[in-house]
Amino acid sequence: MEVLGLYNYFIFAVLLMIGLYCVLARTNIIKSLIGLSIFQSAVFLLYISMDKIDGGTAPIIQEGVENQIFANPLPQVLILTAIVVGISTTALALAVTVRIKEAYGTIEEDKIQEMDREQ
Amino acid sequence: MMTIVFSLFLLTMLVIVAVAILRTDNLFTAVMLSGIFSLIMAANFFILDAADVALTEAVIGAGISTVLFLGALALTAEHDRSPPVGSWVPLLTPSALGGVIIFATFQAPRLGDPNAIVHKHVAPWYLEKTPELIDVPNVVTAVLASFRGYDTLGEVFVVFIACIGVMSLLGRVRPLRDSIEEGEFDKRTDNLRHHLLPRVVGKMLVPFIVLFGLYVQFHGDFGPGGGFQAGALIAAGVILYSLVEGGPRGRELVPEWFSSMLVALGAFTYTSVGVASMAMGGRFLDYSALSHDPVHGQHLGILIIEAGVGMTVAGVMITIFHAFSRRGIR
Numbered sequence: 001m002e003v004l005g006l007y008n009y010f011i012f013a014v015l016l017m018i019g020l021y022c023v024l025a026r027t028n029i030i031k032s033l034i035g036l037s038i039f040q041s042a043v044f045l046l047y048i049s050m051d052k053i054d055g056g057t058a059p060i061i062q063e064g065v066e067n068q069i070f071a072n073p074l075p076q077v078l079i080l081t082a083i084v085v086g087i088s089t090t091a092l093a094l095a096v097t098v099r100i101k102e103a104y105g106t107i108e109e110d111k112i113q114e115m116d117r118e119q
Numbered sequence: 120m121m122t123i124v125f126s127l128f129l130l131t132m133l134v135i136v137a138v139a140i141l142r143t144d145n146l147f148t149a150v151m152l153s154g155i156f157s158l159i160m161a162a163n164f165f166i167l168d169a170a171d172v173a174l175t176e177a178v179i180g181a182g183i184s185t186v187l188f189l190g191a192l193a194l195t196a197e198h199d200r201s202p203p204v205g206s207w208v209p210l211l212t213p214s215a216l217g218g219v220i221i222f223a224t225f226q227a228p229r230l231g232d233p234n235a236i237v238h239k240h241v242a243p244w245y246l247e248k249t250p251e252l253i254d255v256p257n258v259v260t261a262v263l264a265s266f267r268g269y270d271t272l273g274e275v276f277v278v279f280i281a282c283i284g285v286m287s288l289l290g291r292v293r294p295l296r297d298s299i300e301e302g303e304f305d306k307r308t309d310n311l312r313h314h315l316l317p318r319v320v321g322k323m324l325v326p327f328i329v330l331f332g333l334y335v336q337f338h339g340d341f342g343p344g345g346g347f348q349a350g351a352l353i354a355a356g357v358i359l360y361s362l363v364e365g366g367p368r369g370r371e372l373v374p375e376w377f378s379s380m381l382v383a384l385g386a387f388t389y390t391s392v393g394v395a396s397m398a399m400g401g402r403f404l405d406y407s408a409l410s411h412d413p414v415h416g417q418h419l420g421i422l423i424i425e426a427g428v429g430m431t432v433a434g435v436m437i438t439i440f441h442a443f444s445r446r447g448i449r
Contacts, residue, residue, distance in 0.1 A: 004123065005229025008167075010221055011130040017217035018137040025209035028199040030146055030191060034153050037184070038137050041160050044176070045133075048169045053238055054231040058170040059258040060342060061250060069233075071168035072242045073258040077267060080259065081274040083175045084347045084432060087184050088281035091439045094191035095288040098446060101195040108200055 008049040015042035027109040029097045033090060040086050047075040126166045132159050144199045146192055154185035170343035171259045174335070178351040183436050186358055190443035254414045255340040255421065263345065264421040264428075268404040271424075272389055275431050279386045282435040286379070289442040321363040328356035336429050340418070346425040350385075350432025357433075358440050366444035375441055381434030388427030392420055 019042060022035025051072040059070040097107055104112050136156045140149050157180025165173035228235035245262055253261040263271055329352075336349030361369025393404040396416075401408025406420025 004127070005231070006224050006227065007127060007130060008230050009224035009227055011133060013217050013220040013224065014134050015137055016220065017213035018134070018141055020216070021209060021213040022141050024212065026199065028146070028196075030188070030195060031149060031199045034140060034149050034188070037153065038140065038156065041156070041180070044172075045160065045163065048164050048167045048172055049230060050235070050237050051169060052167045052231045053233055056168055056231075058168045058343065059246065060170070061256045061258065063256075070246050070258065072237055073245060073262050074242050075237070076169045076172050076259050077263045079169070079172050080175050080263065080345075080347060081271060083172070083179050084351070085274050085277050085281075087179045087187070088278045088435060088439075090184065091187050092281045092284045092288075094187060095285045095439075095442070098191055098194045098443070099288055107195050 008045065012042050012046040012049065015039075015045065027111075029100065029107045029109065030094075032109075033093055033097070036093075037086070037090060040082075044079045044082065047079050051075040122166060126163065129159055129163050129166070133163070146197055146199050147189075149199070150185060150188040150192060153188070154181045157181040157184065171257075171345065171348070174343055174348045175351065178348060178355055182355045183351060183358065183440075186362070187439065187443060190440065190447075193447050194443065252414070253417045253421070255418070257340055257342060257344075259343075260339050260345050260421065260425070264424055265406060265417055268393075268406075268424065271428065272393070272404065275386055275389055275428055278435050279382060279431060282379075282382050282438055285439050285442050289446050318363055321359055325356050325360045328359065329353055332356060332433075336425065337422075339425055340421060346428025346430075347432055349425075350429040350434075351436060353429070353433045354436030354440070357437050361440065361444065366441070366447075369444070370441060373437055375438065378434045378437040378441065381430045382438060383434075385427040385429065385431030385434060388430065389424050392423050392427070396420065 016039055019035045019037075019039030022038065023032045026032055026035065051074075053069055053071055056069040056071045059073040059076070061070075062068070100112065101107050104115055106112060133156065136152055136159065140152045140156065143149050143152070157176055160180060161173045161177040164176055232238075245266060246258055249255070249258045249261045253265050255261050332349045332352030332355075335344035335352055336346065339345035339349065357369065357373050360372055364372075392406070392409075396405045396408045397403050399408040404420075404424075407413035407416045409419050410416035
């Protein structure tokens with residue numbers, strides 16, 4: 001049971017590393033961006049895992065119910081806004097990718113570097 | 120017990136989907152899988168008692184993010200032509216780092232431990248004081264909109280600036296016809312009107328999605344929801360309409376001047392609430408000054424700034440989507 005309580009953190013570490021590997025090993029920009037969003041989701045998972053409390057419920061106060069245990073609202077607020085900011089920055093990165101495709105005709109990093117060197 | 124089994128299953132599924140994303144060479148598959156990844160992640164968040172976050176992740180991660188990636192794919196390439204990985208360096212770094220992180224987690228408090236440090240610091244104060252100072256049932260909304268209103272204002276402006284960035288990168292009219300073939304081009308600018316099922320079902324869903332978005336917007340104080348989720352939901356409804364009917368018709372429904380005006384108007388509304396509370400004798404974003412009854416002032420302030428957040432987020436998502444979809448046509 002003790003190890004099961006850490007399972008969320010293990011998954012966080014594994015997802016983080018899959019995302020990082022995707023960014024490092026793939027030269028395709030869109031694939032790297034997908035890797036980056038996996039990386040980001042892993043961080044979200046870590047934060048949300050920290051808000052869980054035994055016997056707790058979502059932090060919405062119900063009238064007439066006494067002695068409720070609530071999950072920690074702070075990581076939730078942080079991640080809620082981080083998701084929206086994350087998609088906006090991803091969109092910006094995708095827009096840059098589209099411009100790179102238009103300028104170079106490819107979205108493979110190694111080919112773009114080759115072209116840059118030739119110039 | 121059932122919840123534990125289910126959550127273990129979902130977490131394992133996350134890793135499987137992530138590995139599948141890593142292995143596939145087809146970018147379309149990778150994007151669709153990342154939509155599934157987000158949906159599983161949303162279910163996970165829900166199990167972890169984060170209803171608001173689950174709603175946001177489901178709308179943004181599984182919905183809008185997938186559409187934006189597909190929009191970018193249509194303008195770039197469908198295949199990942201990365202050379203087969205020969206070097207072991209990219210593998211070595213993540214596995215070493217992952218090993219260190221996993222080693223470090225043995226020191227971490229187990230999941231749900233009531234004595235973990237996060238539950239002992241400021242969180243109890245927020246949970247205890249919210250009914251008294253803000254008096255809205257949803258503590259997440261109270262913290263987001265009132266206690267930490269500055270942070271949320273900052274985040275609204277980050278979204279705002281990202282939107283300006285996308286507009287300035289993709290907004291200019293430049294033909295893309297030369298980079299893709301003619302037949303391909305027609306296929307891409309086409310809509311789903313000639314497909315009966317997506318057209319009928321998709322169009323039927325749009326009003327309900329928008330209605331649900333409005334419910335989430337105005338019910339955010341009482342249940343899971345708020346401006347961020349509502350804005351994304353409404354944008355998802357508009358995007359679905361544009362997908363079914365084609366980009367030009369989507370731009371007739373929500374003209375671009377309107378969506379970009381929403382972006383600015385939302386950020387302006389948020390800031391002016393802050394300035395108004397200063398003018399009424401309080402500090403910046405101190406809603407208690409807005410009314411003679413501090414708690415009533417808080418309600419009013421939260422309602423208005425959530426509306427501002429909703430407008431900005433909806434406007435940003437729609438504007439970004441249009442920027443991508445229009446780029447493919449011209």
